Amino acid sequence: MTDRIPASDYAQLLLSDTPMIDLRAPIEFTKGAFPGSVSLPLMSDSERAAIGTCYKQQGQQAAIDLGHQLVSGAVKQARIDAWLAQIQRQPDTVLYCFRGGMRSQITQQWLREAGVNRPYVEGGYKAMRSYLIAQTDRLTQTADMVIVGGMTGCGKTDFLTPRADSVDLEGLANHRGSSFGRQLTEQPSQINFENTLALALMRHQARGATQLILEDESRLIGRCSLPLEMHERMAQAPRVILEISTEARIEQILKDYVTDMQAAFIARDGLEAGHQAFSEHLLASLSRVKKRLGPVRYQALNDIMVKALQLQLSRGALDGHRDWIAQLLTEYYDPMYHYQLEKKPTKPLFQGPPAAVAEFLDQRL
Structure with a gap:
């Protein structure tokens, strides 16, 4: 099994009703998500805001370090357990974050350490959302x-x-x-x-x-x-x-x-x-x-x-x-x-x- 789902597979992914874990913060999920997705974020809204501020003020590495500090111990285990429970219910579940970047990769790594391998959507929410907009335009015009x-x-x-x-x-x-x-x-x-x-x-x-x-x-x-x-x-x-x-x-x-x-x-x-x-x-x-x-x-x-x-x-x-x-x-x-x-x-x-x-x-x- 590959670790990523490429853009060429978006249509099959969406038409097959493949279940998806949305790793973005709850505030992002509320604004919009994909059919069949469930919100199980890597970070809470407040954690995401704190990391974003740290990134702007101190740079990427400091933000990464803060993220690992905030999401550690019992908090980290609770989130891993929630992902594992979803995957147990629907074993074909895939992962996505905003751009298919660090949040997807960290989640995938933590799941692997727990003995489960699941792919994430390459390009994430942003790319798949752009794909859907383009499909609406193409299909209604033709x-x-x-x-x-x-x-x-x-x-x-x-x-x-x-x-x-x-x-x-x-x-x-x-x-x-x-x-x-x-x-x-x-x-x-x-x-x-x-x-x-x-x-x-x-x-x-x-x-x-x-x-x-x-x-x-x-x-x-x-x-x-x-x-x-x-x-x-x-x-x-x-x-x-x-x-x-x-x-x-x-x-x-x-x-x-x-x-x-x-x-x-x-x-x-x-x-x-x-x-x-x-x-x-x-x-x-x-x-x-x-x-x-x-x-x-x-x-x-x-x-x-x-x-x-x-x-x-x-x-x-x-x-x-x-x-x-x-x-x-x-x-x-x-x-x-x-x-x-x-x-x-x-x-x-x-x-x-x-x-x-x-x-x-x-x-x-």
């Missing part, structure tokens, strides 16, 4: 991209999910894309979003898909930002449009943002606390478009929503939610959709109900 659009509530995500030739941008961002799109769990960091996006595009190519189907998105999906070059490419790509009735759209939104979300909050927090948290979530979602709605229209919708939430809790009735959804669609989302559609540079390739759009995409190539 792919036969098709964008799926449609009015709010037409079920674009549900349409794309089963397709092997699609990549779920909202799933990667953990956000449904609209003012009501926040999920119970936090969105990934921007770097983690970009890393998982690159990997999803690589997997798409590895599946042999001949076209890349993406949902029509703003550049921001919640707080996650699509790479600029990718979003510009999406804006110029051919489009297909899903068309369903207003009634069906209301039912889709009711399911996505009311019944499913309420159930998720209740599953997490219990009936009373869950409904309260869900109510606050829904009212906060409406408040995020208050400025665009204007104070009068916002207050009217807010009042309808409050009553709808009360009826939902007391009787399980949902018609009140249908009322505010219908008004929000006709008075806000639909006019905005038509305005944005007029600015598109080209007409859609095809538009129709989901089954017809699916057949068109299947027969396109």
Whole structure:
């Protein structure tokens, strides 16, 4: 077994879901890491900061000496034990630090002394991150991209999910894309979003898909930002449009943002606390478009929503939610959709109900 994983093996390393030990300090890991990696740092944040200061003031050798002093004895053994436990759980685990330098080499040496040989990633986090950025740029610029659009509530995500030739941008961002799109769990960091996006595009190519189907998105999906070059490419790509009735759209939104979300909050927090948290979530979602709605229209919708939430809790009735959804669609989302559609540079390739759009995409190539 070689002691290093070269850059030529990055694709295989990432596509095979090889487990990785991230040796960087916790603060570095929190900003961004790779899928499948676990944070088991060689140094804590404070140790890393102290060594960095020593390096600037006294030079490399003094910093190395301080590192060995700080990470020694029981502290050193505890970290070795954590690495060994991870490798025992997943024997194919590999190591990486920021540049594939001293932290990786020291860890590898200590593991060897403990009787275990594991390779580290040459170039480390920095090189592999650059590789993923380049993959996103290459794959989005060369792919036969098709964008799926449609009015709010037409079920674009549900349409794309089963397709092997699609990549779920909202799933990667953990956000449904609209003012009501926040999920119970936090969105990934921007770097983690970009890393998982690159990997999803690589997997798409590895599946042999001949076209890349993406949902029509703003550049921001919640707080996650699509790479600029990718979003510009999406804006110029051919489009297909899903068309369903207003009634069906209301039912889709009711399911996505009311019944499913309420159930998720209740599953997490219990009936009373869950409904309260869900109510606050829904009212906060409406408040995020208050400025665009204007104070009068916002207050009217807010009042309808409050009553709808009360009826939902007391009787399980949902018609009140249908009322505010219908008004929000006709008075806000639909006019905005038509305005944005007029600015598109080209007409859609095809538009129709989901089954017809699916057949068109299947027969396109």
